[in-house]
Amino acid sequence: MIIDTFFTTIKNNKAQVGIGTLIIFISMVLIAAVAASVLLQTSGTLQQKSQATGKEASKEVSSNLMIEDVVGIRSKNSSLDMSASIDMLEIVLTLNTASAPVNLEQVILSITDGSTTNDLVYAGNTRSKAPEFGIDASMSGFGSVAVTNRQLLATGNTTLAASSGNVTLVNSRSYFTVDKIRDEDSSFQQSNPTMTTGDYVIIYASTASLSTVSTGYTTLKDANVSSSLKSTGLNILPRSPLIIVLTPEAGASATVNIIMPSTYGAQEMMQLFP
Incomplete structure (x- = not known):
């Protein structure tokens, strides 16, 4: 089947x-x-x-600073009796085109003579030199009058009261002062030293040597220093090197390297750069 x-x-x-x-x-x-x-x-x-x-x-x-000019100034008693060293620097400062604003309170100015370096802050800076938080560390007597600020810079001390004890700063070794040349937008004030594009200012830095202080000169630029200059530890003599560095809070530093002239002759003020 x-x-x-x-x-x-x-x-x-x-x-x-x-x-x-x-x-x-x-x-x-x-x-x-x-x-x-x-x-x-x-x-x-x-x-x-x-x-x-x-x-x-x-x-x-x-944010770029530009150093336009550097002028050296000697202390004097008369036009024939002047210091052998440079005792103050005038640094003309501006900003590069289209630069962001720069607050000079946050700028560090370093000056070196080959053996000594002073790191300076703006005289109205309340924080950088403070030994403790909350202490006003601006230069004693700092105000809006430029010539008074220069006089205090070259001759004064600043005492800061701290809980661990008073701290005394020599102004000439700690601070620099600033005076404006051109400020079309009124951005620069001594209490708010902000630079914008197009502004020109002069930075003043004391460089008085121990020899100058011991000699007892009476005049530095337009300030009466009354034989009371304070030594900065620098000694800017003929043929010596000089390095200036400006370091902002942000942006590139501005640096100038100078070899001093072979003689200062009878000049009270000398163009050192450019």
Whole structure:
């Protein structure tokens, strides 16, 4: 007997959705949501950091001081009786084109004669020289009159009261003063010494030597120093080196390297740079 066998294949396109499949599906959705959230947060953080870095980089590039002139001044008793060393510097300062504003309170002026270096801050700076937080460390007697500031710079001391004991600073070794030449937008004030593009100011820094102080000269530029000059520890004699560095809070430093003339002759004021 012959039996015919016939096989039929039944196609079933319907899938069974159970609780396990649902759990897997929900898990995948949650994982995708968490991953998207992390990516968004990370991209936002990176964007903020890149913007901050870009701003800092722009500030570093654009905030540039320019030293236009440096003039040396000698102390004197008369036109025939003058110091053998340079006892004050006039540094004419401006900003590069399109530079960001620069606050001179945050500028450090370093002066080196080859053996001694003085790091000076603006005379109205209340914080940099403070021995403790909250103490006003500006130069004693500092005000709005430029010639008075120069006189105090060359002859005075500043005493700061601290809990651990008083600290006395020699003004000529600690501070510099500034007077404006051109300030069309009135951005520069002694209480807020901010420079903007186009401004010109003069920085005054004392460089009186021990020899000058012991001799007892009476006049320095237009200030009556009454034989009371304070030594800066510098000794800027003929043929000696002089390095001036201005370092702002942000941006490039301005540096001038000078070899002093072979003789000062009978000149009270000498062009040292350019």
